[in-house]
Amino acid sequence: MKAAAFLLIFALAAGCPSAWAAYESKGKRNPFVPLLLPDGQRVNPPPDEEGAGPLGLGGISLQGVVYDPSGDSTVILNGRLLRENEEWEGIRILKIEANAVTIWKDGETQRLTTREPEEEKDIL
Secondary structure, rough: OOHHHHHHHHHHHHHOHHHOOOOOOOOOOOOOOOOOOOOOOOOOOOOOOOOOOOEEEOOOEEEEEEEEOOOOOOEOOOOOEEEEOEEOEEEEEEEEEEOEEEEEEEEEEEEEEEEOOOOOOOOO
16 A cells, blocks of 8 residues: 555656746856866856946956965856956956955056955854
8 A cells, every 4th residue: 555655656646747846046056067068168157247346346246255365365246257367358367465456447547445354243
């Protein structure tokens, strides 16, 4: 009897539409899509909308800074990992600081900053 009930439930579940298992990203990256292509190349997310968010500046979005005082720092601009003196789509990275990056674009120097960390509150 238990085996028959199990088979009935299994048969009903097998015939259900796959919509039950659909992933809703809600604006975030789908974690089930690989970040690397089969040949090892990194898949970059699409750039943010023009001037999107508080970190955007005319289509350039500073998404993060990995700062190394010894000079091996990296920034993430529009999903691209870049280091000092590297150039990408007409943007040259001039200087990387702990919470900012200075770039050269269209003959102008611009400074993009990350959000300032909130002050830690003493809970005692």
